[in-house]
Amino acid sequence: MTDGSGERPLSVCITFDYDALSLWAGMLGSTNPTQISRGEFAAVAMPRILTYLRSHRIPATFATPGHTLLAYPDIAKAIAADGHEFAHHGWVHELVSLTDEAGEREVFERGFEAFEKVLGIRPTGYRAPGFDFSPRTVSLLQEFGFSYDSSFMGDDFNAYYLREGDQASPTQPYRFGGPVDLVELPASWALTDVPCFEFVWGALPGLRPPSAVEEIWRGDFDFAVERNPGGIYILTLHPQTIGRGHRWLMFERLVEHFANSDNVVFETLGAYAARWRSENPHDKWCATPSVHAPATS
Ligand SMILES: [Zn+2]
Numbered sequence: 001m002t003d004g005s006g007e008r009p010l011s012v013c014i015t016f017d018y019d020a021l022s023l024w025a026g027m028l029g030s031t032n033p034t035q036i037s038r039g040e041f042a043a044v045a046m047p048r049i050l051t052y053l054r055s056h057r058i059p060a061t062f063a064t065p066g067h068t069l070l071a072y073p074d075i076a077k078a079i080a081a082d083g084h085e086f087a088h089h090g091w092v093h094e095l096v097s098l099t100d101e102a103g104e105r106e107v108f109e110r111g112f113e114a115f116e117k118v119l120g121i122r123p124t125g126y127r128a129p130g131f132d133f134s135p136r137t138v139s140l141l142q143e144f145g146f147s148y149d150s151s152f153m154g155d156d157f158n159a160y161y162l163r164e165g166d167q168a169s170p171t172q173p174y175r176f177g178g179p180v181d182l183v184e185l186p187a188s189w190a191l192t193d194v195p196c197f198e199f200v201w202g203a204l205p206g207l208r209p210p211s212a213v214e215e216i217w218r219g220d221f222d223f224a225v226e227r228n229p230g231g232i233y234i235l236t237l238h239p240q241t242i243g244r245g246h247r248w249l250m251f252e253r254l255v256e257h258f259a260n261s262d263n264v265v266f267e268t269l270g271a272y273a274a275r276w277r278s279e280n281p282h283d284k285w286c287a288t289p290s291v292h293a294p295a296t297s
Contacts, residue, residue: 008230009263010157011272012221013185014255015061015150016049017127017238018042018079019093022067026092027129038240042068045243046075054082056255061269063089063127063150066114073118080119085268087125087150088112095132104134108144125270127151127236131187138164141182148183148273150234155186157224157231159276160292161285179293181282183273185232190216192236197247210250217254225261232272 020042024030053060062079064086069076079086090096091110099107115121126141128151141149142164149162162184165177189195196213199206217235224233242251258264289295 007263009265010225010229011232012258012264012266013061013232013234013269013272014053014058014266015063015087015127015234015236015269017089017129017236018046018062018064018068019089019129019238020065020068020240021071022065022090022093023240026065026067027094041243042238042240043072043075045239045248046072046078048248049239049243050078050082052252053084056259058255058266059084059268059271061085061087061125061150063087063125065089065091065093065129066111067092069114069118076118080121085125085270086115086119086121086123087127087269088115088123088146089127090129093129095130096128096137097132097134099134101136104136104140108140112144124148125150125273127187131189138162138180138182142180146182147277148185148269150185150187150236150269152184152186153188154184154292156188156220157228157233158186159232159273159280160184160186160290161282163292176294179282179286183277185234185269185273187234187236188220191220191234193238193241193247197241197244210247213247214250214254218257221254221258221261225264229263232276234269 019039021036021039024036024039030036062084064076088111091107094107096104096107112122115123124145124147126146126149128137131151133151152162154160161179162182163177164180167175195204196208197206198204221233224231242248286293
């Protein structure tokens with residue numbers, strides 16, 4: 001925890017993509033009851049997750065599809081009652097790059113409707129299902145009033161403002177767009193649980209031992225806490241994946257390591273984004289060229 005040295009602490013953000021049934025019945029369109037039951041396990045894991053977070057006083061961010069909120073409203077209310085943050089995570093975990101603009105708008109609107117119906121809130125943070133964006137998504141996030149996103153991978157432990165209008169072509173030089181007033185809290189496939197743990201026939205081998213994954217997650221944390229004070233370390237976890245016994249025990253060991261390290265705080269994505277934004281006003285930040293805001297933009 002913080003050591004009183006005056007150096008800015010590393011913020012550890014535990015985020016849960018609470019996909020539950022939406023991943024299987026929605027995005028993957030499965031009608032196979034045993035496959036869909038893998039998502040049902042998320043609802044079984046949630047009480048143990050909430051109990052642990054409560055007993056360790058760790059605030060977390062739950063990126064939750066509207067489909068999950070409607071399937072398990074009482075669990076959603078329990079998450080809210082414990083003071084955790086919610087982020088928008090689509091309607092049924094759609095990959096928006098596969099739809100058109102009308103379809104993408106509907107995904108946002110139906111997600112918001114579910115939050116309003118079940119919890120009476122409107123989240124201001126977004127985590128894209130599958131970390132998947134369309135060329136329209138940055139613009140739509142601004143239109144819908146989001147303050148931050150946590151899906152890009154342009155940095156490891158530093159927030160930045162997203163750009164709009166980049167042009168990527170296999171035949172032309174890359175063209176950078178300009179930064180917009182939308183804070184990015186970068187994610188990473190290396191710091192998420194699904195690819196290493198979930199077995200999907202013909203697609204994902206998964207089923208790696210937690211000790212191997214612990215080495216990766218711990219290594220990134222040790223680097224960040226030593227060399228990136230003031231930064232943000234984000235784990236992207238899924239209740240249906242990390243909640244399994246052997247993986248959950250690993251998670252508890254890891255959190256203990258985080259908590260016993262000097263100069264670490266646990267906070268939500270929203271809390272970090274709000275503070276970073278206040279300390280890095282958009283106009284001022286854009287005036288200083290960087291990798292994320294090239295002078296050519
Ligand atoms: Zn998800």
